[in-house]
Amino acid sequence: MSTLTGKHPSGQAPYRPSGPARYRPSGLTWTVLRLHRTALYVWGAALLTVVAALIWLLAAGPEARAAVGGCDASDPFPLDCGTVQQTATARTYDYVLALASACVTFQMYAVAVWAGAVLTGRELESGTARLAWTQSVTPARWLATRLAVPAVLLTAGTTLAVLLGNRTRHAGREDLSGGWFTMNVFISSGPVAVAYALSGLALGALAGLVLRRALPAAAAALAAAYVLHEVLDRFRMSLWPAETATGLAALQLPRGTLVLENGAVTGDGERLSNTMACVGTDSAAALGKCMKETGLTDFWTTYQPESHFWPLQLVESGLLLAVTGLAAAAAFALLRRRHS
Known part of the structure; x- marks a missing residue:
């Protein structure tokens, strides 16, 4: 009868929070956000700084373009356009945009170190993870939540930075932000930026699970991220077939080539x-x-040619997502083997 009426066997109604506590977030997702709120604040502050800088550059773009002047698209030697005298506005635009692009490009390293040292390594080393597993949270669910929550935040934040960066880059002169093929511009201008961040997360989590200690896991994650980043940077332009021109066409290539x-x-x-x-x-x-x-x-x-930007982006993103999937699968397999 007490089950039907929803009352406690003793005659008292079960306790339900009231007031602000009633609407307080709970659950495993909220626990991950609360435990790693320092990293969330730092990453959020960095993202806001990059976004604010890019928005400021959107207003400075037309002025920077006018300061540098135009380049003749028919010029067979387009590199001569880079010899124009830049004003202080143009130099500032170039520097700030390059700095924002570098933050997006190299966030993979920070994500990998954090995922290895804090997200998994420290919790395994201190026993916090094992304590969570004794409270009706399975190891697989524990790991899935710790990967899914930062993955969603990284995807959303990096996508915002990439979209704003592209808008800002098109508001100024192409000469100011560098060629599409330079590392910082290429990575920070497309989906490959998100793929790098996710691969850093997966590699860091795997390093933490393998070593189960914060500092060694951070070092291993950083090394893995560095190797992946450098290998793809070295072979990037080989990921899609190049074109060959002969005769006069070989001497008069289009701009951006x-x-x-x-x-x-x-x-x-x-x-x-x-x-x-x-x-x-x-x-x-x-x-x-x-x-x-x-x-x-x-x-x-x-x-x-510049028209190969998107094929190269998609191929490199696919390779990075494959690495991310393999690292995540290895992490789940390792966790299952240890706690089966």
């Missing part, structure tokens, strides 16, 4: 790398005379 390799072709068909003899001649007649004298028959250039 990244030249990977160039050279000339000899009379017997041999390709000479990084040999651009006769390129600086004044006219087509002088060019032909120089090529005849040197025995060259053609020129070639292998390059990545």
Whole structure:
């Protein structure tokens, strides 16, 4: 009868919080946020600083563009555009945008260290995790919550920074923010920024579970993040097939092109790398005379055009998400094996 009426067997109604305590957040998600509120505050402050800087740059963009002046898109040597005299406004715009881009690019290291040292390593070392497992929280649910909560926050915050960064970069001059292929600009301009942050989270969590000590886990997570970051940076432009131009097209590439390799072709068909003899001649007649004298028959250039930005972004993001999935799967498998 007491079950039907909702009353305690003793005749007293069960205790229910009242007032503000009634609406206080609870549950495992709230516990993760509360336990790691210091990291949340630090990351939130850094994100707000980056967002505020990018919003300020949105207002400074038109002024910076006007200060530097225009570049002729038909110029066969677009690098000459970078020799213009920049004003203080342009230099400030360039510096602040580069700093904001670097924060987005290298947040992976901070996330990996935090995930290894604090999110998993310290809780295993101090026994906090084992205490949670004795209170109707399974190890798998414990780990899933500790990965899901920061993953959602990192995805949302990084996406906001990327969108604002792209808007800011387009408000100013392309010369001020660097080419699309430079590391900071490439990573901070697309979904690969989110993928790097998530991979740092997964690698850090795995390091914490393997070593179960805060400091060694932080060092291992940092090393793993560094290796992954450097390997992808080294082979980034090989993730999508490059294009090759010959003849005059090899000497007049469009703006924003990244030249990977160039050279000339000899009379017997041999390709000479990084040999651009006769390129600086004044006219087509002088060019032909120089090529005849040197025995060259053609020129070639292998390059990545700006149109390959998104294919490269998607391929690198896919590789990073694969690493993230493997690291997370390994973490769950290790946890299951230890506590099965």
